[in-house]
Amino acid sequence: MNQLDQYRHQINQLDAQIIPLLEQRFATADAIANYKAVHDQPIYDPQREEAVYTRLKEVATHQDLLPYLSTIYQTIMQTTKNREQQKQEDLNHD
Template sequence: MELETCRHEIDRLDQELTKLLEARMKIVAQVAAYKKEHHLEIYDPRRERAVLDKIAGLAADKELAPYLQTIYRCIMDESKNYERKRME
């Protein structure tokens, strides 16, 4: 595959990922509202571990699992930051 073809495909996937991540963050806002109302902590280590384990299990290419987990750690960190902002 040519470099420009690869870049075009990455751009297309980035558009899809952006839509999905935006939808995910909208749900995070709902989670923040729930946690605020019920006086719950933002960080739930058991939930994060479960998500990371789930991601590793979902990876069709197990060699990519650690990289996907790293990406999800970043997603969860930003989700927590957004929750904090929403709970102010």
């Protein structure tokens, strides 16, 4: 294996850890969306999203990566909300 292949192997292994964690995050967001539906609460919670960004700053060990991590979290949270919205619409149309 040349150096490039070794690095890519390392990325594959990291992705194999990240993907199941993202799957768990979506599953937990499903549970939250169900709770919110039962308790008549909106899917979007800006205060909670601010708290997620604050925690990101606390947890990140490479502060120079924060803008990039923030972009990733924007996408994760937007995707989560889109998915939960879609699931609710599907349920309402059944």
